[in-house]
Amino acid sequence: MGDLEACSELSGEELERYSRQILVIGCEGQLKLKKSRVLVAGAGGLGSAVLYYLVAAGIGEVVFIDDGVVELSNLQRQVLYTTEDIGAPKVLVAEKRLRALNPHVKLLPVQATITESVLEEHVKNVDVVVDALDNWEARFTLDRVAWRYSKPLVHAGVGEYYGQLTVIKRGVTPCLRCLFRGVKGGERGRVAVVATTPGLLGLLEVNEVFKIILGVGEPLYNKILVLNGKKPSVEVIEIKGLNCEDVCES
Amino acid sequence: MVLRVKILETNQLVELDVEGITVRELLSKLGLAVSEHIVLKNGEVVTEDDVIEGGSEVVVFTVKSGG
Numbered sequence: 212m213g214d215l216e217a218c219s220e221l222s223g224e225e226l227e228r229y230s231r232q233i234l235v236i237g238c239e240g241q242l243k244l245k246k247s248r249v250l251v252a253g254a255g256g257l258g259s260a261v262l263y264y265l266v267a268a269g270i271g272e273v274v275f276i277d278d279g280v281v282e283l284s285n286l287q288r289q290v291l292y293t294t295e296d297i298g299a300p301k302v303l304v305a306e307k308r309l310r311a312l313n314p315h316v317k318l319l320p321v322q323a324t325i326t327e328s329v330l331e332e333h334v335k336n337v338d339v340v341v342d343a344l345d346n347w348e349a350r351f352t353l354d355r356v357a358w359r360y361s362k363p364l365v366h367a368g369v370g371e372y373y374g375q376l377t378v379i380k381r382g383v384t385p386c387l388r389c390l391f392r393g394v395k396g397g398e399r400g401r402v403a404v405v406a407t408t409p410g411l412l413g414l415l416e417v418n419e420v421f422k423i424i425l426g427v428g429e430p431l432y433n434k435i436l437v438l439n440g441k442k443p444s445v446e447v448i449e450i451k452g453l454n455c456e457d458v459c460e461s
Numbered sequence: 462m463v464l465r466v467k468i469l470e471t472n473q474l475v476e477l478d479v480e481g482i483t484v485r486e487l488l489s490k491l492g493l494a495v496s497e498h499i500v501l502k503n504g505e506v507v508t509e510d511d512v513i514e515g516g517s518e519v520v521v522f523t524v525k526s527g528g
Contacts, residue, residue, distance in 0.1 A: 253528050255528050256527070256528055257528040258528065342528075343528050344528050345526065345527050345528035346526060347526055350526075367528075368524060368525040368526050368527060368528065369525050369527045369528065370523075370525035370526065370527045371525075373470060373523060373525055374525055375522070375524055375525060390499075390506070391499065391524055392508060393495055393496065393508055393509050394496060394497065394499070394524050394526075395496040395497075402526070402527030402528070403527075404527050409527070409528065435499075435522075437469055437522050439469065439470065439472075442472065444472075446469060446522075448501065448520065448522070449504060450506055451504060451505050451506070452504075452505025452506055452507075453505075453506050
């Protein structure tokens with residue numbers, strides 16, 4: 212499809228809304244975003260940033276899963292929510308905010324705990340999966356299902372001033388369970404973190420989603436980006452030497 | 462043989478005089494939890510029972526769990 216033809220598939224309102232971005236990715240790129248479906252697991256600190264920017268940028272369909280309600284201690288970093296939302300289910304508040312931000316995006320809020328059966332229902336229908344979770348048990352469940360359906364999984368984790376980011380893809384990288392084997396911990400909802408860290412890592416996750424969908428640049432395959440927000444410094448570590456077949460294909 | 466260890470979180474460089482040491486022993490010596498750290502030996506990811514020989518270049522970084 213040529214760019215002119217792609218432009219004709221976007222409404223006048225969409226062409227204006229995304230005009231600054233279309234200057235970079237063209238109507239073809241914008242149409243790729245519009246035709247894509249992304250699942251976001253978790254609607255907390257990472258999830259707030261991820262959801263806001265995916266929806267603002269014009270991803271066609273966004274599925275988001277979280278079982279939590281808005282708490283006062285969330286508001287320091289979970290920028291989708293306000294004081295008046297305390298006690299309300301996160302996914303329902305998020306849906307309202309995101310719909311107001313961009314009515315062109317199809318939103319599918321799922322108020323549920325992350326389990327294999329919940330993920331089974333939704334992961335197979337999307338193009339990219341984003342990990343915005345807060346504990347390893349749920350992350351490894353997400354990794355298992357994304358791996359099963361060969362969906363790219365964008366992972367991030369945060370704490371204090373620090374965070375890490377990588378992209379998992381079957382046939383290209385080790386699975387998350389192998390890469391981070393031996394890693395444990397993460398008590399749900401009890402993370403020690405400054406307000407900016409999930410925002411920074413969440414936006415980097417969205418940037419990886421764009422690269423995957425648009426087919427531009429180099430997604431973080433076989434690399435881990437490590438952010439130290441105190442210095443600040445960003446190190447990109449290459450992953451090699453792991454034999455993962457026994458862990459990932461079991 | 463000197464083992465050079467770079468700890469990313471604190472930007473520390475530690476030198477240890479060892480012939481060989483397991484990842485678990487190394488992290489214990491450094492006071493770091495196995496459950497929260499990834500270790501690279503000469504650029505390759507190693508797991509807790511792997512042995513790191515003296516003379517190796519090692520990088521340790523913390524993996525965060527929060528979201």
